[in-house]
Amino acid sequence: MAFDATTLTFNEKGLIPVIAQDASSHEVLMMAWMNSEAVARTLATGKVTYWSRSRSAFWIKGESSGNTQELVELRLDCDRDCLLVLVNQTGPACHTNRRSCFYTAVQNGQEVELMSPE
């Protein structure tokens, strides 16, 4: 079946959550949002392109920082309301310069930092 980004299930703001996972290490790097056009642009260009909710603008990941995400594969879930992108991540994915945004764990009721800025 041909894929059509408009057949995904978007929320009331026209957005769908997107999980970015490192295609090699399988580390979960970040979660962000796309609208239908961002999904189409990501597939067309191979450059993972989100919708920035704070700036209300397309956000080609790494365009300003150089920390790009090259698309390896885009997957959708059973409900068509969440995406998983497997990526080749250049540099850190997180704006704090950590490899992943998920650098804080809860261990024995305490917040523990798992990784430092690169």
Next chain:
Amino acid sequence: MAFDATTLTFNEKGLIPVIAQDASSHEVLMMAWMNSEAVARTLATGKVTYWSRSRSAFWIKGESSGNTQELVELRLDCDRDCLLVLVNQTGPACHTNRRSCFYTAVQNGQEVELMSPE
């Protein structure tokens, strides 16, 4: 710092997206939602507990199907608006009986099924 679930950033419905990842294989299994109380219950019981948006009820994963998720570690992202749970998944995570909900890939513009029901 002591972790307090109420300090997370929830959306306008009081929910936070949660990515479930297999702690051993690192496969991304599913994405669902928690409210503050579901986060607290997950940490207290070690049984991953979501908030079902369709049923408006707590949803102890696998309670009816037996396909439980035992919490290995809960992590939060830099913006405190997304969680990652590393889990020991019993059986398939997806209601379609597939290991992961992300069983459909987009390859050369076509939807391709990557895995079959178990």
